[in-house]
Amino acid sequence: MYCTNDLGKARIRIKYMALTSLDYSDLLRFLAYTRQGVVLNKTQVNKLLFMCYGTYLVKTNEPIFDEKPKAWPFGPVFPRVYRLYDSHKMPIVLSREQVTAFNANPEALRICFSIVDKYCHTSAYDLSMWSHSEGSPWYQTVYSKKPIEWNKEIADGIIKNYFNEQPVI
16 A cells, blocks of 8 residues: 655655455454453454445445455355454554554544444344345345355445445444
8 A cells, every 4th residue: 555645845655554354353353442342253353344344345446455255154254354363362452564554544444443333342143143134245145146155255346335225334
């Protein structure tokens, strides 16, 4: 990610680290814990991350990070986050590089704050039920053809249309 700033007559181009789904999962866990005293489980992290992904896609027409959500039996999942989630790791401190990169994208940061504040107390079960609702991107992907294909990528177009019609924040 690059940010270009004008300083007088000189033009400076600063490269920030590209944030991944894992960075954003750390941010969501950090915000939930430090702002609300909530420890998010693996399912909650994936569903809140999906909300952030869809909301950001509507606002910017770009994905918030490079990993695409997949349709798994319990709803939309980001496989890297699911695989590498460590329930014993508390991201109390984000790295300086992460903080700098997050601050370079205030829209993404605003979305993450809003979603955590609104949904971090929602149970994993209720978030899964929301993600399975008829017409949801997961539902459209899973039931678009027979037989059901698990681990299928949920298309950005479907996600964007859904979150545009049914915003979560």
